[in-house]
Amino acid sequence: MALTLSPVETRVLGCLIEKERTTPDVYPLSLLAVTTACNQSTNRDPVVHYAEQEVNLALDDLRGKKLATKVWGAGARVEKFRHNLLDVFELNPGEVALLCVLLLRGPQTPGELRIRTERLHPFESIADLEKALEALAAGDAPLVRMLEPRPGQKERRFVQLLSGEPVFEAPSFTAVPTVATPAPGRLEALEAEVAALKVTVAELREELTRFRKQFE
Structure with a gap:
């Protein structure tokens, strides 16, 4: 199933996955709660300031892609939303946690991912985490991809592919004299x-x- 999420859809989906794990008592989320989660300044890269209307449109688009559902609780006056990630993809809890953090924070190294997935799904070792990344990167329709190290860096980074193939500016190799x-x-x-x-x-x-x- 080919999917290409917009930046707003990417953030909204990541927030729905995150809040299901971290605040299950208030999940599913209202439109206001989803907007607040999208715009929070912690555990987000980049930090954004989406309006409720933008978030609502993104939720409609995610529903059209079968990645989100609108629900009404018993006696609830406000419509709420939940994600359908596991209805679309067969993933284990560790893979869901990795995909969530990649949706919320962009490309990251295995070390960064291990720290940032701790509250969602604690991996026992880097080896276990890398095994989950390999599973996400396997098959004809991979969900993540490994990026080549940046110039001057050694660590590999991984990026999610639900938003399409990443586009980065080519690094400049022009020598610039520096003065200490x-x-x-x-x-x-x-x-x-x-x-x-x-x-x-x-x-x-x-x-x-x-x-x-x-x-x-």
Whole structure:
């Protein structure tokens, strides 16, 4: 099943998955709760400021893609929403946690993922986490992909593919001369040393002048 989520849909789906795990007592979520979750400043990259109307449209689109459902609780006055991720994909709890964090925070290293999935699904080791990533990256329709390390970095990063193939700006390899900037305290010390050296040079010149006058 080919899916390409917009940035708003990506954030909304990630929030629904996250809140099901972290706040089950208030799940499914109202439109206001989904919007608040999308715009929170912690555990999000990038931080966004979506309006309720944008979030509502994204929920409609996710429902059209069978990834979300509108529900009404007994006696509820407000419509609520839940995700249908497991109705579309066969995933275990660890794989769901990884996909959730990748939806919410973009490309990440295995080490970052292990820390950030702790509250959703604790992996016993990096090896277990990497096994789950391999499962998500397998098959004809992978859900994640490994990225090549950035220039000057060694660690691999992984990205989710529900939003389509990632597009990154090509790194610039133009050499730019850099000048080391001393710390403020060090700069003051250097200036003092230079001033002292100037005084010493001036004194030596005076002594040399007096010495020469002895032979005139």
